[in-house]
Amino acid sequence: MGEMIFEASGLTKEFGEVTALRDVSLSLRGPSIIGLIGRNASGKTTLLRHIVGLQLPTRGQARTLGVATRSLQHEQLARIGVVPDAPAFMRWMSVGEQLRYLSAFYPRWDMERQSSLAGLLDLDLHADISGLSTGSAQKLAIVAALCPHPDLILLDEPVSNLDPIARDQFLKLLLDVVQEDHATIVISSHVLHDIESTVDWIVCLNNGTVSADAALDDLKDRYAEWRVLARTRDLPDRFADAFVVRQAVMEPRCARLVVRTADADVLAFKRAHDADVEVAPLNLQGLFPILVDNGRH
Amino acid sequence: MRRGAFLHLLVRPAGIAFAALFTPVAVIMLFFAGVRGPSRFVEVAGLVCFFFGAFGGTTLTDAARCSFAWTLPRYRRALLVEFAFCGAVVCAFVTLIGAVSAAPPAPALLVAAVGFAAYAVGGALFLTPEGSLLFPFAFIAFVAWRSWTPAPVIDAPLAAMTVSAAVSALAMWSAFSSRTFRWSALLGPREDGRLMWNGWPTMPWWPRLRRRRAGAGPQGASRAPYVGTSVLRGVVSSYRPIRANARLAAIAGLSVFYVVAVGSSALGSIPRTGFWIAWAIYIVFSLMSRSSYGHHSSASRAALPWSRRHHLAVAFARHLGDPFVILLVLSPALAAFAVGNPQLLGLVGRGIAVIVIFFPAFQWAAGPPTGGPWADRGVAMILTLVVGMAFLLALRLVASGLPLLVTSGAAQTVVLGLLVAGSQVLNWRRLKGYFATRDLVGGEP
Numbered sequence: 018m019g020e021m022i023f024e025a026s027g028l029t030k031e032f033g034e035v036t037a038l039r040d041v042s043l044s045l046r047g048p049s050i051i052g053l054i055g056r057n058a059s060g061k062t063t064l065l066r067h068i069v070g071l072q073l074p075t076r077g078q079a080r081t082l083g084v085a086t087r088s089l090q091h092e093q094l095a096r097i098g099v100v101p102d103a104p105a106f107m108r109w110m111s112v113g114e115q116l117r118y119l120s121a122f123y124p125r126w127d128m129e130r131q132s133s134l135a136g137l138l139d140l141d142l143h144a145d146i147s148g149l150s151t152g153s154a155q156k157l158a159i160v161a162a163l164c165p166h167p168d169l170i171l172l173d174e175p176v177s178n179l180d181p182i183a184r185d186q187f188l189k190l191l192l193d194v195v196q197e198d199h200a201t202i203v204i205s206s207h208v209l210h211d212i213e214s215t216v217d218w219i220v221c222l223n224n225g226t227v228s229a230d231a232a233l234d235d236l237k238d239r240y241a242e243w244r245v246l247a248r249t250r251d252l253p254d255r256f257a258d259a260f261v262v263r264q265a266v267m268e269p270r271c272a273r274l275v276v277r278t279a280d281a282d283v284l285a286f287k288r289a290h291d292a293d294v295e296v297a298p299l300n301l302q303g304l305f306p307i308l309v310d311n312g313r314h
Numbered sequence: 315m316r317r318g319a320f321l322h323l324l325v326r327p328a329g330i331a332f333a334a335l336f337t338p339v340a341v342i343m344l345f346f347a348g349v350r351g352p353s354r355f356v357e358v359a360g361l362v363c364f365f366f367g368a369f370g371g372t373t374l375t376d377a378a379r380c381s382f383a384w385t386l387p388r389y390r391r392a393l394l395v396e397f398a399f400c401g402a403v404v405c406a407f408v409t410l411i412g413a414v415s416a417a418p419p420a421p422a423l424l425v426a427a428v429g430f431a432a433y434a435v436g437g438a439l440f441l442t443p444e445g446s447l448l449f450p451f452a453f454i455a456f457v458a459w460r461s462w463t464p465a466p467v468i469d470a471p472l473a474a475m476t477v478s479a480a481v482s483a484l485a486m487w488s489a490f491s492s493r494t495f496r497w498s499a500l501l502g503p504r505e506d507g508r509l510m511w512n513g514w515p516t517m518p519w520w521p522r523l524r525r526r527r528a529g530a531g532p533q534g535a536s537r538a539p540y541v542g543t544s545v546l547r548g549v550v551s552s553y554r555p556i557r558a559n560a561r562l563a564a565i566a567g568l569s570v571f572y573v574v575a576v577g578s579s580a581l582g583s584i585p586r587t588g589f590w591i592a593w594a595i596y597i598v599f600s601l602m603s604r605s606s607y608g609h610h611s612s613a614s615r616a617a618l619p620w621s622r623r624h625h626l627a628v629a630f631a632r633h634l635g636d637p638f639v640i641l642l643v644l645s646p647a648l649a650a651f652a653v654g655n656p657q658l659l660g661l662v663g664r665g666i667a668v669i670v671i672f673f674p675a676f677q678w679a680a681g682p683p684t685g686g687p688w689a690d691r692g693v694a695m696i697l698t699l700v701v702g703m704a705f706l707l708a709l710r711l712v713a714s715g716l717p718l719l720v721t722s723g724a725a726q727t728v729v730l731g732l733l734v735a736g737s738q739v740l741n742w743r744r745l746k747g748y749f750a751t752r753d754l755v756g757g758e759p
Binding site for chain 1 (some may be wrong): 318319322323327328376377379380381382384385386387389391392446496497502503579595
């Protein structure tokens with residue numbers, strides 16, 4: 018890992034009596050693609066807004082690209098591309114006019130990338146912004162965020178309004194951008210299946226606290242799914258083994274368990290319960306409930 | 315294009331319409347003011363510059379609320395420089411007219427200083443979180459100062475220029491501060507129906523108040539099951555709680571001031587009755603504008619089991635309710651005014667009639683049921699301005715001219731009653747046409 022992209026220490030954000038972020042300490046380094054996941058209202062959007070300095074901590078410190086977020090200057094902001102969850106543009110312009118308007122402010126705006134991205138995402142440059150669908154507005158936001166060759170790209174639910182084809186193209190595009198620009202991408206999404214193939218680092222928020230901050234591969238190595246099939250006698254109602262993190266499906270003769278691999282001994286388990294066990298890796302969707310509930314395990 | 319950060323935004327239907335409509339009006343206003351002397355010219359110059367600044371402010375607000383505005387490098391600076399440049403051009407234009415129209419000519423530096431301050435305040439009013447909230451109070455302070463201070467600005471040019479420079483600096487600083495732009499970006503695009511009060515309930519210090527009120531307003535009522543779906547329930551639910559409360563608070567606050575100021579016998583001795591009438595017109599005008607912009611269409615609410623006919627009934631009842639509520643709340647003030655000035659009783663009555671006659675026009679201007687460029691809020695604002703001018707003209711004609719044409723009080727009542735009924739019939743027909751033919755979402759009758 019290279020440059021420190023974002024660093025938070027004891028970051029707390031309160032909105033009156035509601036605490037959106039609670040004592041968050043985090044270091045994001047790039048280049049990488051970081052998946053920011055969590056349940057609704059877990060603080061994902063608030064964290065993204067803190068990274069770009071749109072919101073300021075109630076307590077604690079936050080630094081982006083080496084500068085306190087309170088003091089971000091145009092030198093840093095020019096290196097950040099943002100795709101908000103609900104992008105808003107100047108409604109009286111066309112898509113092309115809007116992009117031309119924005120391009121004048123960036124030292125590294127890439128017209129060639131603009132054309133190729135617009136073509137790839139099927140975005141009509143002559144269309145009026147007022148007539149864009151939600152998905153097309155999101156595509157415009159993506160093009161606007163990627164054309165200046167930013168070093169840090171913040172994507173808040175970027176695929177939520179894209180059709181499956183555009184979603185696939187977009188996720189492939191992210192990999193190209195990281196390769197070409199050595200950028201760091203922070204992508205917040207609920208569509209875990211889609212981002213799983215793209216991200217290499219996971220930050221999971223739960224109720225405003227960081228419940229997981231690790232490489233995706235490490236997380237996958239930490240847990241596994243066991244499909245248990247009883248041989249002679251029924252399985253117990255609940256498995257008391259300490260390494261069983263989650264008992265997903267429980268029937269008299271079969272069960273699906275999520276286990277912590279470091280402590281799990283499959284042979285001993287088979288002997289103890291007189292059962293066959295098929296070990297399968299967990300995908301991000303399967304990991305999600307565990308990561309969210311990390312504090313309890 | 316960076317040089318066109320602000321200028322480029324002005325070149326759109328709303329900007330062109332504003333320039334085409336308001337510039338000639340401004341020139342005429344300035345020439346007439348100049349004829350009445352340099353003191354009057356300085357005041358009108360300030361007013362004209364304020365309107366230019368206010369239009370610039372709405373344009374800036376649209377830009378600042380785009381999702382890219384916060385991260386766009388050097389954007390604030392570019393907007394600030396060009397907004398200030400436009401202000402300088404407007405002030406130069408106004409000063410030039412002052413030099414040729416006022417006799418003796420108004421001091422150029424004074425006109426420029428006052429004009430730029432008014433321009434900056436006009437811009438800040440729309441951009442800053444507190445602007446729209448502070449504006450009525452600033453206006454009250456201005457009117458009070460203007461009424462109580464015997465010496466006009468022109469008699470103390472140095473002091474006036476110093477104050478203007480300070481006001482300009484403060485307004486520009488607050489309008490283009492990082493705090494304002496953070497707030498704007500978080501607030502998101504201006505919704506339909508939000509102009510004068512745009513967003514102040516979401517100001518940084520607001521959440522506590524907002525939370526306390528949650529669920530207590532008409533919005534809370536609208537969350538209840540729509541059993542019965544009465545027209546009254548529809549009218550209540552088509553107001554947002556914060557906006558409705560804000561409007562009522564503003565009306566109440568201004569009315570209290572009105573009662574105290576206009577109804578007070580002590581103030582009645584001030585020989586500025588004309589100015590107080592102008593002030594009263596301002597209150598009514600701004601309330602009408604706010605009322606018309608403050609609507610939230612019942613039709614855009616999802617999953618309401620209402621027929622188009624029911625939406626029509628709700629819209630019409632709501633349109634009728636606005637002037638009724640405003641007149642009801644203003645009635646103590648109007649009564650106090652009438653008691654203090656019995657000779658103006660007929661004038662007040664005719665003024666009230668004009669308000670009711672013109673209300674549908676305000677409501678139409680605020681939300682024309684059309685798409686394309688007419689859906690632009692800036693265009694809607696200009697339409698309101700045009701209707702407002704027509705309103706003021708009609709007020710003048712009806713208030714002063716009607717007694718000349720129709721001498722009998724009873725006949726005047728009949729004429730005004732016919733005009734009121736006619737305007738409501740026209741409004742009913744317009745709404746009926748709208749709800750019969752238009753999409754129920756995307757426009758706002």
